Amino acid sequence: MSATPTPAYYVAFCAIAVAVLKTVNEQVTEPYMDEPFHVPQAQAYCKGDYWSWDPKITTPPGLYVFSLVLKKIFLFKCNISMLRLTTMLSLLSLPIALTPLICYRKRERPPPSVTTPVLEAVILASFPLAWFFGFLYYTEVPSLVSVVSTVVLASQGRHWLAALIGLVSCTFRQNNIIWVLYAYAASQLMYLRFRRAAPGAKELAKLHDPPALEARPVDLLWSVLSVPKVLPGILPALVPYALVIAAFGVFVAWNGGIVLGDKSNHIPVFHVPQLYYFVGFATSFGWPALVSGKGGVLGLAHEVRARMFGSKRNVAATCVASAMMCLTIYKFTIQHPFLLSDNRHYTFYIWRRVFLLHPLVPYILVPGYIAAAWAWFIRIGEDQTLLQSLLLPVCVVPTLLPTPLLEPRYFLIPYILLRAQVKDVPLWGLGLEGLWYAAINGVTMWVFLYKERAGVGRFMW
Numbered sequence: 001m002s003a004t005p006t007p008a009y010y011v012a013f014c015a016i017a018v019a020v021l022k023t024v025n026e027q028v029t030e031p032y033m034d035e036p037f038h039v040p041q042a043q044a045y046c047k048g049d050y051w052s053w054d055p056k057i058t059t060p061p062g063l064y065v066f067s068l069v070l071k072k073i074f075l076f077k078c079n080i081s082m083l084r085l086t087t088m089l090s091l092l093s094l095p096i097a098l099t100p101l102i103c104y105r106k107r108e109r110p111p112p113s114v115t116t117p118v119l120e121a122v123i124l125a126s127f128p129l130a131w132f133f134g135f136l137y138y139t140e141v142p143s144l145v146s147v148v149s150t151v152v153l154a155s156q157g158r159h160w161l162a163a164l165i166g167l168v169s170c171t172f173r174q175n176n177i178i179w180v181l182y183a184y185a186a187s188q189l190m191y192l193r194f195r196r197a198a199p200g201a202k203e204l205a206k207l208h209d210p211p212a213l214e215a216r217p218v219d220l221l222w223s224v225l226s227v228p229k230v231l232p233g234i235l236p237a238l239v240p241y242a243l244v245i246a247a248f249g250v251f252v253a254w255n256g257g258i259v260l261g262d263k264s265n266h267i268p269v270f271h272v273p274q275l276y277y278f279v280g281f282a283t284s285f286g287w288p289a290l291v292s293g294k295g296g297v298l299g300l301a302h303e304v305r306a307r308m309f310g311s312k313r314n315v316a317a318t319c320v321a322s323a324m325m326c327l328t329i330y331k332f333t334i335q336h337p338f339l340l341s342d343n344r345h346y347t348f349y350i351w352r353r354v355f356l357l358h359p360l361v362p363y364i365l366v367p368g369y370i371a372a373a374w375a376w377f378i379r380i381g382e383d384q385t386l387l388q389s390l391l392l393p394v395c396v397v398p399t400l401l402p403t404p405l406l407e408p409r410y411f412l413i414p415y416i417l418l419r420a421q422v423k424d425v426p427l428w429g430l431g432l433e434g435l436w437y438a439a440i441n442g443v444t445m446w447v448f449l450y451k452e453r454a455g456v457g458r459f460m461w
Contacts, residue, residue, distance in 0.1 A: 329363060
């Protein structure tokens with residue numbers, strides 16, 4: 001197996017996806033779970049009825065408009081099989097969207113043809129949540145593709161187009177507005193990192209942004225204080241994104257909030273442990289990328305131990321962080337009614353068999369959260385600056401903190417963007433990651449398709 005781009009990886013990915021969609025349509029002939037809301041709404045759009053709206057739908061109509069466009073171009077029918085094809089086509093485009101992002105992180109030239117996405121992009125597109133929801137009529141995969149495309153276009157300096165695609169991404173899920181800002185900020189941090197004055201010209205203002213693994217806590221303060229000096233150089237690129245933010249603000253004012261429908265079950269809260277769940281989630285899926293660094297498992301463990309306990313200051317910081325996390329778990333843990341009652345999801349069993357096993361379990365996991373967070377910081381910080389490494393966690397906070405429900409789908413976009421920042425996964429690590437994803441995908445899809453339980457339904461994410 002070679003890491004050199006070749007159509008074989010992508011052809012296999014597409015062929016398997018088509019076969020899986022065919023099987024899903026044969027086995028799951030009626031709309032399932034959230035599809036009974038999305039499918040009739042899309043069919044109303046296909047009939048030209050753009051004004052009726054199911055009040056249980058919480059997201060904007062981007063998915064339905066996407067299906068309508070495909071219907072107009074390819075004369076698709078708007079039955080459930082063709083609507084699911086909408087999301088599968090998004091899944092097939094995901095490796096193509098991810099390839100320039102991965103190459104950008106590695107500072108490599110992408111393949112000359114879009115039909116030859118790199119192996120790492122194909123594997124990352126097989127991430128279990130993206131793969132699973134690529135075969136159901138859900139917003140997740142089109143939303144992910146549009147966000148990744150926004151980040152890529154911003155990194156290429158094509159800010160007006162990036163802002164336009166970012167606006168489109170917000171029609172799939174409203175909180176993608178955060179990822180529009182992330183795309184702008186990430187592009188400007190890279191620009192400031194590598195910009196140089198022309199020969200003989202006045203030296204340009206510098207942003208204080210040291211390498212992540214060499215940075216000290218005080219460097220964060222110096223970074224913030226240095227921002228005003230560089231603002232004139234990055235404000236022009238902000239203009240198109242500011243227009244998107246303004247449009248989003250108009251929508252929120254018109255709608256009376258971010259959520260469109262079913263507002264009683266989607267009230268914003270202060271759900272701090274949601275951030276800890278994301279760290280655990282990312283580590284459970286991304287461990288092959290974590291352990292495949294230069295030092296391997298032992299090297300990473302040594303680095304994490306040094307960050308947590310390598311000095312008296314580190315021990316004190318770890319103890320303070322642990323105490324604060326325990327306090328937030330005690331004060332802000334939320335058990336959403338859906339989490340406690342819907343036994344068709346993994347989270348139902350994880351919550352009951354892990355978190356409710358004993359009252360102390362949520363607190364016992366705190367050192368693991370800290371260690372996992374350090375592991376990710378070390379891996380992504382090997383070739384990034386301090387602010388580049390902290391930008392994603394900063395953006396994760398407003399996307400996850402207000403959400404009351406523990407829902408793995410909310411972790412999809414931040415995970416993909418986080419994993420894409422690990423730039424030096426060797427071939428054996430990619431193989432391990434691909435096998436790990438494939439095993440999870442195989443089990444979850446088999447259970448979903450062939451282990452339907454009478455009176456309960458199909459088991460899914």
